[in-house]
Amino acid sequence: MTTKNWPDPKRPSVPMFPERDGWHALGLTNSQVKWWDATNQYWWDSERRYYLTLDEVAFRVPVYRYYGPVLTPTQINEMLAAERQWCADACRAMSFDNHYTKTQRDALEEAETAIRNLGTAP
Template sequence: MTPTTNWPNPERPGVPMFPERDGWHILCGAGSENPTLFWWHAKEQCYTYPQNIMRDGPFLYSVDVARAYIYHGAVLTPTQISEMMAGERERCVAAFSAHGERAELAYNGSTGDEEKQYWRGALNTFEECRDEIRHLGDPS
């Protein structure tokens, strides 16, 4: 892994995940195995190294300087994680919803009892899977 190839968008090395939001990100200096927290300032499009705040006041690192670091990821809050997971569940449902639509069309177009029973079973399976996926994050 090199500093310039592991950023969330390889075409924008130095720019973190969620560049439109302020937040903490974990970076590692090239050649170092010690991860360090950096605060991303969305408005200024730069980082603050928190250890410098305590000693010398804020020191801002530009995106160009950050390119020398290896990006490990954003530090997410539980709310952000829940929102991301809910979005992912909806994308999963959308990915296979065409199968449910086809099953419903086939059920509605069925002429025989056996055929109707088959497509009703397929439609029930789709609906159950859809509902299970949507409720994966619900506390039980």
């Protein structure tokens, strides 16, 4: 039995982001998707006709693999926006560091502006 492919090997059958409902690639092949019901802690089949409890999925861990969450375009955009924000903030903070030359600080300010503008592209 292997639990290494689950986000937390100590909690096989619990998905990444267990506090959120959503689709995950899970099963015998990565072509299967199951719906995670965070409130009830159930896995539903792709048509939401029947569910599997955590214990039922854990029992199948030797043959079930967890491939990861199926992210929506909105979720991907939110993640990218947060990453851009972090990078721009880091550039801004570094641009105030006097250990850098004026040219380097100017370049960091330009990088900050460029990173922030990435999110405004059509």
